[in-house]
Amino acid sequence: MSDTHRPAITLSALGLRWHSENGTPAPRRLIAADPTLPTRAAYQLACESTALLWHGDYPGALRLLHAMRRHAERPRSRSRQSTVRTDAPVPGSPAEAFRRHRRERACLARALAMLVVPLGTDHRIPLDGAPDVREACRAAYGPILDNRIVSLRELLGVVGAHQWRARGVEVPALGARVHPHYGVFAPVRGEYVGLVARAPLPPAAREHPTAYDLGTGTGVLAAVLARRGLGPVLVTDVNPRALACAQDNARRLGLADRILPGGSALYPPGTERVALVVCNPPWLPHHTTSTLDQGVYDPGGRMLHGFLDGLARRLLPGGEGWLVLSDLAEHLGLRTRDDLLSAIAAAGLRVHGRLDTRPSHPRATHPDPADPLHAARAAETTSLWRLTPA
Template identity: 55%
Template sequence: MSERTPAQEPTPAPARIDWIENSTPRSALWRSESGWPAPTRVVPGDDTMTAAVALRLASAGTAILWTDDFQNAKQLLGAMGRRLTGSRAPRNDTMRAAFARSREDALRRAAILGMLLVPIDAEGTIPLRRSPDIRSATIHAWGVSTDASVVSLRELLGVLGAEEWRTTGVDVPALGARIHPHYGVFAPVRGEYLDLVATTPLPADAVTAFDIGTGTGVLSAILARRGIRSITATDLDPRALACARENLDRLGFADAAAMIKADLFPDGRADLIVCNPPWIPATPKVSTDYAVYDEDGRMLAGFLSGLADHLTPGGEGWLVISDIAERLGLRSRGDLLDAIDDAGLTVIARMDTRPTHTRAADRSDPLHAARSAEVTSLWRLGAA
């Protein structure tokens, strides 16, 4: 019997969730962009349920399918979250251990709060009192569906928040315009790295650029505004490529940038190659982690090792990265410099800036010592 090739593998059936309602077995499509499995124990919940009871059920792995007022479900979710506490830090805890514990706490919190569920009917509406119109948001996030489904309220609120960002956009002072993120595409909310790309001197006579891992296309837009006439933006995520295309078209840069689905580099060479990889070399635990965590530093290593072969003579690679991994004890500065040297690259210059995000000033954050000292850098790299 011959083995199947990947192309021959059957498409897995969509996950479903089953429960009993009024003594009647029910079933619906299970939705989880984060990759959480469908709960196997489900009980109904209504306005009489207290936060203490809901938290006890959720902590034990029992999901609560809400059947009452939608706004009250949101209030219950908030009350559950306020009751959840993180693990206690031991004395003389290292920053690396604090990071690991912080991730475990965040994952546990997400798993528990994700147990409060809401139904969505086949028409794409929530059949609960005082529920919002979610149809535009869910179509943008999941596409058109004619199946009834169940989703975590916490995840649905994320979908609705993403739709608001898509509609209103994120102001980017370095661009002098707004960028409109799509659902599932990392939003450019940290302006300091964008300022670096907007102000660092361009290589002499640069006319071509690659934007590796383009996301929303914000870096391509900044380069186009600075006069780069031919930009190739790459990403593996179709959502990101569609988002970048829409943003560049909206900003009037449709002719300046091409979108290509690629793992890191496209074919050819460019005068300037820009990459802002995920800054933390750690294993993603859920799908939404991939914008933040770069497992084993794969994207960073791939960018550095392939950079020299894709630069034109005299061209530059711009690596935009924070030193937060160094401050968390996950990578040393020596590791980064060794990787640059091993790739046949030389450091032309480094532009530094300090983050201004609110978490850097939050002393209650267990990682405050690292975040408050963090430096974001643009490394100008050339072929040795």
């Protein structure tokens, strides 16, 4: 019997259930995997949506996961398998290069997600040499009432996110740390936070300091506004984890009385007009492949257009809307500057001013020529657009 024709097993026979926080669908087939399974066969099975339930020790599972990644990313000429090439030039337009890059990364992520491990109701991994992941899993998963199998790759993400939550992310514009929860986009791009910290406040804010932070994430921009004297700052987010995270950070920063939950709709309910509405939507108008993508990709620009279309009627006289947006989508050919300006005008708005900054993260300051998006990253500018009713 070949390694790719191992007998299938069922979750029900094992008393297990599939669990995925990032939306990965249940596998089509499940087989037992152990150290005798070659990397090439493991990757082929994973590409066919066959889950590999690990029966060795935990370090062995990590070794196989890393070996599968290396196998997938090596040049095609060295393997007959379908691989993800990261060293080959991508012909065509920047948009074509971006879409191909996204397809390849999504394919790799789906395959690597097929290496799975058991997780008990006590949030323990019942494998020799497994670390204690109970605290991290409780924070991400909550109570587990039955035994599960989870993707090892996702589990590593859960553990890493918990470490970030405990350690926090330093935000120079705040002079403090914010603590991202699992599933909430972390503010590692500090330059856009700096824009909100230094933009001149609108005239209406002197007498009416109420503000909205739409799609708040960790609540970092709301915290900057509150530190600047605005409040209450009502925060909204479609992700309930983000609303909880924003409230947690508000408490940590001593701002719980100034940062208040505004609900899961884009704008808080009601018709209250405010002095300032801030929105930092996902920067790339492209579809998502997992729930964790929602901090980066805005399918069809729905959030961007929702913010623009609802802004004018929610601003007080002398109020402003601040749109924090990178032009990376423009350099990738996913949106043009004319598209953005036309959407602003169609919403009955005008550009009152704009502040720009260049990104400081390593992929922009030291772009990798092997990265098919390196030219776009090197040219990127992040802007705060100050918008008022026309």
